[in-house]
Amino acid sequence: xxxxxxxxxxxxxxxxxxxxxxxxxxxxxxxxxxxxxxxxxxxxxxxxxxxxxxxxxxxxxxxxxxxxxxxxxxxxxxxxxxxxxxxxxxxxxxxxxxxxxxxxxxxxxxxxxxxxxxxxxxxxxxxxxxxxxxxxxxxxxxxxxxxxxxxxxxxxxxxxxxxxxxxxxxxxxxxxxxxxxxxxxxxxxxxxxxxxxxxxxxxxxxxxxxxxxxxxxxxxxxxxxxxxxxxxxxxxxxxxxxxxxxxxxxxxxxxxxxxxxxxxxxxxxxxxxxxxxxxxxxxxxxxxxxxxxxxxxxxxxxxxxxxxxxxxxxxxx
Amino acid sequence: xxxxxxxxxxxxxxxxxxxxxxxxxxxxxxxxxxxxxxxxxxxxxxxxxxxxxxxxxxxxxxxxxxxxxxxxxxxxxxxxxxxxxxxxxxxxxxxxxxxxxxxxxxxxxxxxxxxxxxxxxxxxxxxxxxxxxxxxxxx
Numbered sequence: 291x292x293x294x295x296x297x298x299x300x301x302x303x304x305x306x307x308x309x310x311x312x313x314x315x316x317x318x319x320x321x322x323x324x325x326x327x328x329x330x331x332x333x334x335x336x337x338x339x340x341x342x343x344x345x346x347x348x349x350x351x352x353x354x355x356x357x358x359x360x361x362x363x364x365x366x367x368x369x370x371x372x373x374x375x376x377x378x379x380x381x382x383x384x385x386x387x388x389x390x391x392x393x394x395x396x397x398x399x400x401x402x403x404x405x406x407x408x409x410x411x412x413x414x415x416x417x418x419x420x421x422x423x424x425x426x427x428x429x430x431x432x433x434x435x436x437x438x439x440x441x442x443x444x445x446x447x448x449x450x451x452x453x454x455x456x457x458x459x460x461x462x463x464x465x466x467x468x469x470x471x472x473x474x475x476x477x478x479x480x481x482x483x484x485x486x487x488x489x490x491x492x493x494x495x496x497x498x499x500x501x502x503x504x505x506x507x508x509x510x511x512x513x514x515x516x517x518x519x520x521x522x523x524x525x526x527x528x529x530x531x532x533x534x535x536x537x538x539x540x541x542x543x544x545x546x547x548x549x550x551x552x553x554x555x556x557x558x559x560x561x562x563x564x565x566x567x568x569x570x571x572x573x574x575x576x577x578x579x580x581x582x583x584x585x586x587x588x589x590x591x592x593x594x595x596x597x598x599x600x601x602x603x604x605x606x607x
Numbered sequence: 608x609x610x611x612x613x614x615x616x617x618x619x620x621x622x623x624x625x626x627x628x629x630x631x632x633x634x635x636x637x638x639x640x641x642x643x644x645x646x647x648x649x650x651x652x653x654x655x656x657x658x659x660x661x662x663x664x665x666x667x668x669x670x671x672x673x674x675x676x677x678x679x680x681x682x683x684x685x686x687x688x689x690x691x692x693x694x695x696x697x698x699x700x701x702x703x704x705x706x707x708x709x710x711x712x713x714x715x716x717x718x719x720x721x722x723x724x725x726x727x728x729x730x731x732x733x734x735x736x737x738x739x740x741x742x743x744x745x746x
Contacts (some may be wrong), residue, residue, distance in 0.1 A: 361690075363690060400638055400639075404637065404638050423637070423638045424638060425638050425639045425716075425717075426638070426639065427639075571690065572690065573689045573690075573694065574689060574692060574693075574694035574697070575694065581686045581689070583659065583684075583686055584659070585659065585660065586659065589656075589658040589659050589660070590659065590660055593656060593658060593663060594658075594659075594660055594661060594663060594681070597663065597665075597679060598661070598663060598679050598681050598721055599639075599681075601679065601715070601719050601721045602639035602640070602715045602716070602717060602719065602721055603717065604638075604639075604716060604717055
């Protein structure tokens, strides 16, 4: 009787472990590298996706902390939740203009398959942008020196993003790099030529039914569209369409129009975010929720870049 | 005899089991480090920095002839440690200068004594940091 009760309790715990933790695991993280990364991705695809919730929700309520991380809480060091989309803006890259190609070639990313590797050659179906990674010491990624990521890249990065809804604007606070992006919701229209380029652009938003549509321009062209180094000009127009499809799920569809760089509009891949609560992200001293996570040159450049990253270049520095 | 299974530690274990192993997605780690051929070294901590973008461990490895090599290893970002209960004070105290460690890392492809840390153990066998995170993705 006692043994039967113990077995029942053990079974209960196993069931609890299986069900209690919302399981969000790495699914479509397209970080190739060595050939056996494919095995890792195949394994990840067999794991469960975001668990929708049956809680009631207001589709016009976007406030809260949203993340594309693969952990039930906020952080995984870069892993993205299953069915949330990968780390690139979009796979169907339109042809570039001659000027766009020049900008593309100038950018030397450190993400994706290694430039010139057998791994890169084995995936000719993938755009070359995803198959030209160099060591960061030899790259030109602006974020390595703590320059702001810009909108698309910051939305892609799988760390928490807190949406603050104010009467006349929505503010997106990006945890990684402490970016702040304003979306004006006071009814103003986007002006064609803002006075200055902004790292975080000039954005206006409005509702159409249950879809929140954001348009932005005035983007500083030094940001990259994503970490694969796709460029954009200061004339880029970005349209984002947000839809809260479940209590737990926010879906983003987006399109870039930038005739200076791309000959056609670039429809990005759908991205999904899951909702986490402040109390789900914990530290050891009572701080909860969004963590302080700046890119501080004193740490990033003076310590990490100089003492570790720059030593790993693959050609003489 | 009533058997009780404390719920919170088990939930933590369950969560940790699903922690992604792709912390190396940052900073082109696949490009810089040979993640297919990790090495294990015995060393002594010289410095440790619990800072962004990656925690940094500097340690000395002495070979059979008494030559000392200063190694540098990058690890997961602080918030990942903190989320797993390893705050700055605890981690810095655990990896104080002079501490003996055994570390498995993916070495730099260019042969320099730099690596991406996967596991760190103390002399008493205790693992330092969140178990499961930081494993080279191909293991």
